[in-house]
Amino acid sequence: MSSHISQDRHGWPAALGVGAAGGLRFDGVDLGELARERGTPLWAISRATIEANWRALDDAFRERWPRHEIAYSMKTNDVLAVVALLHGLGARLDCSGAYELEAAARAGVPSSDVILNGAGKSEQALTLAARRGVRQVNVDSPDEARRLDRIAGAEGTRVPCTVRVVLGHERLLARDPSYERSQRAADKHGSDRLSGQALEAIEAVAGSRNLDFVGLHHHVVFPGYLSDYTPDRALAQHGESARELCELANEARRRFGVTVDRLDVGGGVRAGGELLVAPPGAPEQSAWHRLPTAVAFADAVCGAIEEFLEQDALPLVQLESGAHMVWDAVVLLAAVSELKDAARRDEPRRRYVYLDASTMMFMSRGGMRMGHPVVPVARPLADADSDWPVDLVGQTCMADTIAEGLALPRLEPGEVVALLHQGAYCETLSTQVNSIPRPEVVLLDDGTVTVVRRRETLDDVHARDSVPAALLAGRSASGGPPEIDSPA
Ligand SMILES: Cc1ncc(COP(=O)(O)O)c(C=O)c1O
Structure with a gap:
């Protein structure tokens, strides 16, 4: 299976570690708590x-x-x-x-x-x-x-x-x-x-x-x-x-x-x-x-x-x-939304883990061949518990494989993973395909958290649009605040 996993601490910068309670910490901040407080997906810079x-x-x-x-x-x-x-x-x-x-x-x-x-x-x-x-x-x-x-x-x-x-x-x-x-x-x-x-x-x-x-x-x-x-x-x-x-x-x-x-x-x-x-x-x-x-x-x-x-x-x-x-100074926190075991007749079994993030947020993967090691934040050093390869996939309708062929612990819906090495050519090459707003960015500094780029909203994504009245004949565009902008 592939080597995207990082339980063996491959590719961990010095500021990334495991806290006394067993959770992943970055620059003095517990990443599980951070995800609960700020929502996912979220970029955290050390x-x-x-x-x-x-x-x-x-x-x-x-x-x-x-x-x-x-x-x-x-x-x-x-x-x-x-x-x-x-x-x-x-x-x-x-x-x-x-x-x-x-x-x-x-x-x-x-x-x-x-x-x-x-x-x-x-x-x-x-x-x-x-x-x-x-x-x-x-x-x-x-x-x-x-x-x-x-x-x-x-x-x-x-x-x-x-x-x-x-x-x-x-x-x-x-x-x-x-x-x-x-x-x-x-x-x-x-x-x-x-x-x-x-x-x-x-x-x-x-x-x-x-x-x-x-x-x-x-x-x-x-x-x-x-x-x-x-x-x-x-x-x-x-x-x-x-x-x-x-x-x-x-x-x-x-x-x-x-x-x-x-x-x-x-x-x-x-x-x-x-x-x-x-x-x-x-x-x-x-x-x-x-x-x-x-x-x-x-x-x-x-x-x-x-x-x-x-x-x-x-x-x-x-x-x-x-x-x-910056390459190893940023992690992307993402939550598991769903699991699916795919068992096609002629192929070995495989598990898809769907995340609320997407490779469209970091084109470094598709365009630049960079891997983003995956660490479950609540149990960063847990062993794999499936012989099946796991594919981590994104939420868009594009080919959106975040990491493939992983040996991982069984992830559950709602569980948060950290994708490492998200600092270089990620957000700057991102798209908003499927009208998905881009994540919030926070700066971590020895235990403190500061929002340095707010989460994008649907209004931001479509801020440049206007629908000519003639195209709306007989209908009205919903102008109210969307119900989905705050993270789950
Ligand atoms: C002119 C120039 N200088 C510097 C850089 C930065 O390169 P790197 O991120 O590999 O350090 C680039 C990247 O494309 C570049 O085009």
């Missing part, structure tokens, strides 16, 4: 876990490299309290597009701490970036450099820019052709090195009137999303990407006389702990992986820069880290 994740990466790079900074990549989890917490710890912010730039301000992050990313950036995004004075724009293409130069001129300001690069990865590909898959996914972002487009973009920035060329940028897509994950492969990809960025920097210096003051090595780091990769529909492929340490990532990146960058001045090493900061 402040201590985010802080520990931040410290691990920040300390590792500080030890290894005198000049570094980490930007939190807001798309990963855009709860403003999370953004404010990480900014308070010292993070800058990686924003994609105008809306995130605006949202950053709502979390108290000044534009001077924002790195603007994004492919095909809108005029609005570039104008805001120039007008408000962002820390830097990671320019995607030669055309974008020309557009931004024009906009900065019109705004009467100068904009610091790195050039985002699509790397060739020839050495990695020679070693392992399957790298191709993970690379292609990111090809639309940035200027291609092998064709010379990246040099063209560097020249466009360096030769512009209103932009300052400050360095180069490349984002490594986390290999677990797209191909078979191994810790060695992850480290090799980061080391090799840093090396190739340095080689491009050397070439740009020779050709245009520019110096790279900032090397932005993007995201794709998940360090420390154990991660469940679980492609949907293929329980036999789901596997736990011990992640490399933050120190190993720092060594891979900084070692390559030390060895291959041919300039005297030490560049600022920038990271744009999303998933690492």
Whole structure:
């Protein structure tokens, strides 16, 4: 059976534990009580876990490299309290597009701490970036450099820019052709090195009137999303990407006389702990992986820069880290609504456990192959008591398998389970299919609970709708408050 269960404490962050009464606790809060008080489904964020994740990466790079900074990549989890917490710890912010730039301000992050990313950036995004004075724009293409130069001129300001690069990865590909898959996914972002487009973009920035060329940028897509994950492969990809960025920097210096003051090595780091990769529909492929340490990532990146960058001045090493900061800092509490034993004639017996949550609330499962380990909150360490595989399924009418082929204790209707590793690319990629409102989000902090995003209501889901009167001829739309918004 598959390995989504977590009774053996696989993948538990340090703040997750078992209380004296035997129930699951997270950041000092009893999760069973929390579910009773606040209802389910519910996302619970652990402040201590985010802080520990931040410290691990920040300390590792500080030890290894005198000049570094980490930007939190807001798309990963855009709860403003999370953004404010990480900014308070010292993070800058990686924003994609105008809306995130605006949202950053709502979390108290000044534009001077924002790195603007994004492919095909809108005029609005570039104008805001120039007008408000962002820390830097990671320019995607030669055309974008020309557009931004024009906009900065019109705004009467100068904009610091790195050039985002699509790397060739020839050495990695020679070693392992399957790298191709993970690379292609990111090809639309940035200027291609092998064709010379990246040099063209560097020249466009360096030769512009209103932009300052400050360095180069490349984002490594986390290999677990797209191909078979191994810790060695992850480290090799980061080391090799840093090396190739340095080689491009050397070439740009020779050709245009520019110096790279900032090397932005993007995201794709998940360090420390154990991660469940679980492609949907293929329980036999789901596997736990011990992640490399933050120190190993720092060594891979900084070692390559030390060895291959041919300039005297030490560049600022920038990271744009999303998933690492939050992935294990959030659990989704969900209640069992129903059980069904399916016994098809030609197939082995199987039990469906229906939850009041759904994979539509966390597309990380279907789209990104991430597994979400399951722990019953009232008896987290209980043994499985069925030989049958259990499928945990969601409440929507879509293919909605939360976890399959599990060996679990027999769950009862009303029983609450915690789905772990819900911090990264879950709510930000969620849908409201079947008009289902999204869960409340609470921040746990050493025994205290604060609502940081209220539960969505049916009114929120349909807030943009209006039904033309002619379509209602002879009928009336119910305008009263719905009876189902408060959680069961
Ligand atoms: C430009 C950029 N930087 C950083 C990140 C964050 O990546 P991760 O969550 O793997 O750290 C992303 C994610 O897509 C990205 O596109």
